[in-house]
Amino acid sequence: MDIKNIVKLEDCEREMLRQVGLTRYYKRGENIFCHGDPADRVYLIESGWVKIFRINGNGRYVTVGSIRQPGEMMGLAEALHGVERTCNAGAVTDVQLVTIYREKFFELLECETLLALKVAKLLAFRMRDAEMAVHEIVTRQVAGRLATLLLKFAESCGQQVAGGITIEPRFTHEELAAMIGASRQTVTAILTAMRDEQCVEIEGGSIKITNWHALQRFIS
Template sequence: MATTCCNIRSDRLTRFLSPDQLQRLKDHMVWKKVQAGSPIFQAEDPAEFLYYIEQGCVKTMKTTSDGQEITFGLKGGGDLIGLVDLLSDSVQTYGHNAVAFTDTLLGVIHKNDLDALLVQYPSLSFAFMQWMALEQRIMQTILRDIVLYGKPGALCSILIRLANSYGQPTDRGIRISLRLTNQELAHLIGATRESVNRVLCRLKSERVISLDHGHLVIHDLERLRNEARCEECPLEVCVI
């Protein structure tokens, strides 16, 4: 059975920023601890701050007019959140909510300070644009899977992305370090909890996945790839 994964969460940003560039950014940040479940920003808030996740996990999401929650991502250590548009001078809002999914340590920098750094160090500006392009591609591929491959395929795709982002290889398979309820998985693909329950029950009965004290364990990654009609995206794109 295929159980190979690559947890690439920790080096997402450092693909584009050198250690010196990242440290320069951190030197201008204020650090804050946020408890699990606490809001970081709201959709209607002015997008005045950029947040660097040093430790923990942040859920980015939005609630629709009829009260349904849609989760855009589960961002972890080494990720940035809150960056809207580097090139616009107009006041913008974040457009979505960010909530600490686990206890989280954040570095926070005001947009004015970030703008000054980008002007002073053009290579830093180019690195940010590369990072934003990657984030856009990640979101596009998630939406592609939801639209083209239905809820079962989209769920299998999310499980693969979780393995790449938060997977821990064990002798039993790939253990997802985050604890996710079926409802939380449903929010990631715009599905109902009941439809997610049915797919997970089938995958468990076929020994593709199992549960270990509330943590998903993936035993057959290749089977998930087949069900998701995997298009062999680069690993840096196949994340959540």
Template sequence: MTEKVFKMNEKALTVNEREREVLCKAGIRVRYPKGQIIFSAEEYADRVYLLEEGYVKIYRISPSGREFTVGGTRNPGEIMGLAEALCNSKRTCFARAITDVTMIVLTKDQFLDVLSTEHRLALKVASLLGSRMRFAEALVYDLMCWQAPGR
């Protein structure tokens, strides 16, 4: 139901070629094989990732050990690991490569340096975080207000 209520703007989720070049220059390229955990819940979030190639699943693990996809699949051109890194907190989710993956990895400080000079990218990041927040709010609303068959 949430997808009908609120759909994130796909263009707001990905970086353009110029932004990609700036991020590549600031960070380092890292390759992860299919199945590799990129980050884990409870670890300190001191990195931001630009996904260049491949796909990454964002998920949580329930107390019973079951995986629940919570952030969907991240696609090439998307930045991930933002919220906790910008909030100086621990990660709440896991990220796992579902294909072979190539990423640009930036420390939080490197990323903040880029944002301080690349104002359009900073606005895109704010828009992305706002979109993700709105999507989460719509999902909570659906879970609270709709009967089980409607969810």
């Protein structure tokens, strides 16, 4: 089930957020917020892609909460809770955001009950997705986790092209590894196997799914 279709903000709701927020721009690779920062604002992504991640004790990046895409809000849970950031947010591509300070956001939610309900639903579905991600790591091998991730991206942000579906934006092998709790070397090896099985094509960092059903076999 696609979260963005369940809790999609209407144009008028996005405009409400713009009216009480400020537009900010970030370059690819820049941090938007960091672990330990005060959670005094929430964000609406206007364009670009953002990863939510932590850095483990070995200095490795671990992506949590998957990837936030255009039209999504982020930074909600900690801002609503009034605690410090427990994760980092980094720009996967160049990003345009609307930044809404916590007090303004609360005032808006008090007036707009439908928007408040959508925020509650979004947080509930993200919690469910986090639980499912933990289940995937515990119960599936790395190949199955990677195949599941690629199919998920194909559904949520894939571009239909000749011969298959291209995943946008382009993710590095290290970024994919961080999303599924694996090493970069393992992800590279599995992608090579998927290419050899003619499930995917890889060119210039771009991944195109060419055989959906064959890729699903990596999950079982």
